[in-house]
Amino acid sequence: MGDKAMGEDEIPFFAEVTAGGRITIPEEIRKIFEIKDGDYLLCRIKVVKRKSKES
Numbered sequence: 001m002g003d004k005a006m007g008e009d010e011i012p013f014f015a016e017v018t019a020g021g022r023i024t025i026p027e028e029i030r031k032i033f034e035i036k037d038g039d040y041l042l043c044r045i046k047v048v049k050r051k052s053k054e055s
Contacts, residue, residue: 009033014048 011032015023025035035041 011029013026013029015025017023025041029035
């Protein structure tokens, strides 16, 4: 099962998980999609790097 082609309403970006399991959506992405506080979003997750256990 391959990834379906991205539509015009999908832009990939990298995010780091911070305290409390939160991620930040970059300002440029929020502007493009006119995302405001309180909006609901559907997200797809792909882990690309994990924090090492020594850190």
